[in-house]
Amino acid sequence: MTPDTTATAPTRETLHGLLDDDAGSWLDAALAEAHAHASPHTPDGQDAGPGAVPPWELRFAAAGRHCGPDHADAARTLLLRAAAADTGTLTRLYHQGTGAERRAVLLALEHRVAGPDALPLIEDALRTHDSRLIAAAVGPYAATHLGAHAWRHAVLKCLFTGVPLDAVAGLARRARGDGELARMLADFAAERTAAGRPVPADLHHASHLTGEEF
Incomplete structure (x- = not known):
């Protein structure tokens, strides 16, 4: 399983090394606009009308179109950091965005939101059946802020939707000694067996982490 570590935010230099010249130039311009938006000394967008979308957004x-799908998450994370996006901005971008944009917001939460204010975004993602959103939702931010009951159900949601438990940040730490999680895992396994369906190997690993294997 993946170690319980907090993911490192991408650096501009690292991403530049992966992009071609056109994409790199686009990224530079995008980050400049995001920095301008964040700076209190720059009249960014002062001529725009009410309700106008800031250029960096x-x-x-x-x-994704300019940096490619493989690098879009990193580019968006850098933009959110450069723009000093707060919880309100992240929430708006999440609800207005595509699945890929929502995923980027979820991945950025650990670097942008210090407290539990963004938990509604995690909870919303966990109600979907989009495996990419679910995997992003169970990252370090959820490991730190999601309550025990919701976190246990998040683990079960991963098993139900086929999201590898490698995606669950802090799994070993939070599962240790959790008898209720062990019970839920046993019930899930029993339901799968009764229905003639295979029990995911990840389930046995999670059960072992609780210390109460069935």
Whole structure:
């Protein structure tokens, strides 16, 4: 399983090394707009009308097209950091965004939100059946802030939707000695067996972590 460590935010230099010249130039311009938006000394967007979308947010939406799907998460994370996006901005981008944009917001939460204020975004993602959103939702932010009951159900949701438990940050730490999680895992395994369906190997690993294998 993946060690219980907090993911490192991508650096501009690292991402630049993976992009071609056109994409790198686009990223530089996008980050400059995001920095301008965050700076109290820069009249960014002062001529825009009420309700106008800041230029960097348009860049956020376009990151996949310009940087490619393999690097869009990193580009969007850098933009959120450069723009000093707060919980309100992250929430708006999440609810207005595509699945890929929502995933990027979820991945950025550990670096952008210090407290539990963004938990509604985690909870929303966990109600979906989008495996990429679920995997992003059970990262370090959830490991730190998600309550025990919701976290246990998140683990079960991963098993139910086929998301590898490697995606669950802090799994070993939070599962240790959790008798209720062990019971839920045993019940899930029994339901699968009764239905003639295989029990995921990850389930046995999680049960072992609780210390109460069945």
